[in-house]
Amino acid sequence: MPIETEILIIGGGLAGLTAALHLKKLGLEVTLIEKQNYPHHKVCGEYISNEILPYYNWLGLDLSVLKPNQINQLQFTSVDGNSIKTNLPLGGIGLSRYAIDNYLYQVATTRGINIFHGNVQNVAYTNNQFVVDTVDGSVYKAQHVIGAYGKRALLDSKLDRKFIGKKSPYLAVKAHYKSNFANNIVSLNNFKGGYCGVSKVENDILNICYLADYESFKKHKNIDTFQKNVLYQNKNLERIFSEAEMIFEAPLTISQISFEKKEPVLNHILMIGDTAGLIHPLCGNGMAMAIHSAKIVAELLYKYHNGIIPDRQALEKEYTQQWKALFAQRLKFGKILASVLKNNMMENIAMKTVNLFPAMLNKTIKYTHGKPIIASEI
Template sequence: MHNKKYDLIIIGAGLAGLTAAIHLSNNNLSILVLERHTFPRHKVCGEYISNEVLPYLKHLGVDPLQAGAKMIDQFLISNKKGATLNTSLPLGGFGISRYALDEMLYNKCKQTVDFVFESVETVNFTSERFTVETQSKSTFEAKYVLGAFGKRSNLDLHLKRSFIQQKTPWMAVKAHYKYDLSEKSVQLHSFDGGYCGLSKVESNAVNACYLTTVSSFKNASSINDFQNRILSQNPHLHKFYSEAIPIFEKPLTISQISFQSKNAVENHIFMVGDSAGLIHPLCGNGMAMAIHSAKLFSELFLEAYHSKSVCRADLEKEYSKRWNETFIKRLQAGERIQRILQHPIAMKVGFGIAKIVPSILSPIIQSTHGKPIVV
């Protein structure tokens, strides 16, 4: 059993958790990261990231382009019948697998950060300190805890967060394929019950990740059946799933994805990444938001920490305020766009307008993205 004390404990080692760990440990804080899975591994993810976070990642000493990330500047969207719209991406982005990016961040992080690969069982806050207990009954103490445990976790149940009490209709499926796709384009193809993103990653594989409703998926007997019958009603997806060669032994899946609002601070735990809020996966902004939220917290925390006069209540209030100012409009825009994609009449009207006035696509895309992070 351990009982070691740290300045801050980070629960979860996704993009937000690892980014925050690098940022904070670079400023001489003792950091522990608790993560139940070892590195590296594949995750259900769109694997396209807006360039808004590229200067910040490079500032931290992590350059995805050195790992072969694909520079992407074109966007193609199709409706269920296969009609398409093309536009250039206002800011652009890059394609890289979570397997590669997480490993890069972890390798950078482990030089200055302690890691324990175990599930967290309980998080208790008493007398202005946290005690975190893991599956092996090891305990760790810190004055602050950062929640970076993703879309949905047993810890959300432990903390009695409101969103976790409600069922959600969304699930996602992801796999890598060998397929001839332009490495400069990210594509979004609609089908009954959802939409599928296609883009290349550093290994030259095409990442295919789709979001769908559970009710739509129940109409099929298996993932292959769903892809062959439902997704393939869109001719672009029919061509892809007919010709693409799977690289994974089987697709990865995740269910009960919640897009409901969450609190940026819960039980005195600061939330980052998907733990703080999840945007509908349109054009590579979820991963950028995760990284951006880590920067937002890290800078605010360091400012307060080095002032030697940290007031927890003020810090929590200010972080919640800044998180909402930075991200709430993006979440709302993503929700509106997702509703249009799922509504046949709205989608038809929207496509018709965009065909006549293609310039409207750029501000729509920008509405779900941030500006480049100034370091």
């Protein structure tokens, strides 16, 4: 027998779990499918802007129990040895996906949200209803489906999404380390063909995560050789790696990371988090954006459920408009910033300009970050 629910969320990461918790708080019936067991590590910069804290407080979520690392400064370094440091306007926290995703999952289960483990292979929409099939043969029926399954998945191919057919040049690598790196700094370090984020998370653990050009990467025998030959050209990165001891048995890697434009709504599926759009990691705000998108979709589904939004077409139009208004310019700016930093000459010009006019760095940060997220009074 199919499992029937009002709202089905595909994906149990930050966006999916936050949306589930918000919908449950609003009294809506919600079911979530996640393909992996908790807890698990993910390739991620693991920095969250403090803009999410008012919203999480409203949801009754207390991240302080996870003892996150407090971050209030941003450092940027170039291959040529230049370095800039500034205070972060809102500040943020360092918290691993291993910790926060598992925390949200535990809270969701205690609040009675139905969470199933399975790998979705097909989503069909007919007669104003979704039928969702998983690899293990389970079938779900829902009035609404939220896509929160991350950067890319087999489902994207099934849905024939435009970005999936374009080969991406990017590879991401992440690992945790023991190190004496400063607790209050998130460090962004440019290198030829990519950039690397470094910051502490909970338990005094250092997270190092970098995005690299795959064509450059594959010229080297392995990750260690690539890091020594390419990343170490940035002397700050060489120092960070030489002073750190890896905790993981081996780094985590993902390839085919696409920053191409995605659809916030496709085949009536409401996309949130990285499933709707991925900001370049150097902007450091992907986790907050995922959480914010969950808030938007939950509030609009509540309005639809209560007749404030009259029909599905109006719901999809309103979600698309709100998503673009909040995130489209951030994604565009992120792409521009990434292209500038990939060009050595442009990077040097940018660094010299910021050194002459330090306030420009804070303006740049504001272009990729939002204001504190406050839940709407519905």
